[in-house]
Each structure stands twice: as structure tokens, then as C-alpha cells.
Amino acid sequence: MTQNVIPGEDFSRRFRNALGMFATGITVVSTRTPAGAPIGLTVNSFNSVSLDPPLIVWSLAKELPSRDLFEGCEYYAINVLAEDQTELSQRFASRAGARFAGLEIDEGVGGVPLLRGCCARFVCRNSVRHEGGDHLVFISEVLSFDYAERAPLLYFGGAYRRLMS
């Protein structure tokens, strides 16, 4: 049933529900701290922007403790998760534990950590950022990438999903 929502009627919660009607993939955005430690977080705001030059976009909540590290890093990676990587999505969205513990990783430009078993991995130069309300919007140039014919992990209506075909 269609629901018409106007400001004041539990707007935030229902706005979030409405946004959840847009199905996405799931990524882990990763980089290194100035001291060299790998960091990363689960992100579904990733999307393509431009083919020439190759640009992508994603947004980061300003309140997050890792904000300064992502804002200040030179390079970072977008790791597009495969359907058997739900555990990684949960791990990189939770406050508990060392997120990279026990993971075998590859390295991209500037030593950025790349997760294994993904559908695609993009190494990006952190250049342009815009204020977007309570988020910081990153628009970045893709320097290198790889990909594999793997089924993706999907997110819709606040739940993990799989492709039907």
C-alpha cells in the first residue's frame, strides 16, 4: 500500500524505510591510518558517477570516529561484497572487535587493504568531498580495479538478500 508521509508524522523513521526500498549492493570501504593500521566500514551508499574520468561516490556519517581518518587519507578502496560475505558486512558494521583480525588481504596503491573473495575492488584517490547534511560525500577517481563473476550480496528493506537469477 502507498504511504504518503509529511513532516511531523514520524518522518525520520519512515524516510529511512522509504530509502530502504532502493535495493543496493554492499561494500566495505577500507584504508590505512597514518600509523599503518587497516581500517574499514560497511557502506551501501556507493554508486557510479562518471565513466570518463572514472568517478565513484559514497557517503560517510560525520559522527563516526573514523571520519577524520577517511577524510585525511590519500587512497582508499571500495570492496564490493559477494553473496557469501554477509559475515564481513556485519563485522565491518559492528563496534566490537578488530575488524581485520584473521583476514587475508591484498594491497593496492598506497598499501590500501583489499579484501579477498569480492565481486569487485576499486582503488580510489581521495580528492573531492562535499558536505551533505549529516554525511560527508566522497567523489573519487578510480585508479585501478579488478572484478570477478561472483554473485553479489544485496541489501533491501533493511535485510540482506540474494539474486534470484
Ligand SMILES: Cc1cc2nc3c(=O)[nH]c(=O)nc-3n(C[C@H](O)[C@H](O)[C@H](O)COP(=O)(O)O)c2cc1C
Ligand atoms: C548495510 C549497511 C550499510 C551501511 N552504509 C553506510 C554508509 O553508506 N555510510 C556510513 O557512514 N555508514 C554506513 N553504515 C554504518 C557503518 O558501517 C557503521 O556505522 C560503521 O561500521 C561504524 O564504523 P566506525 O565506528 O569504525 O567509524 C552501514 C551499515 C550497514 C549494516
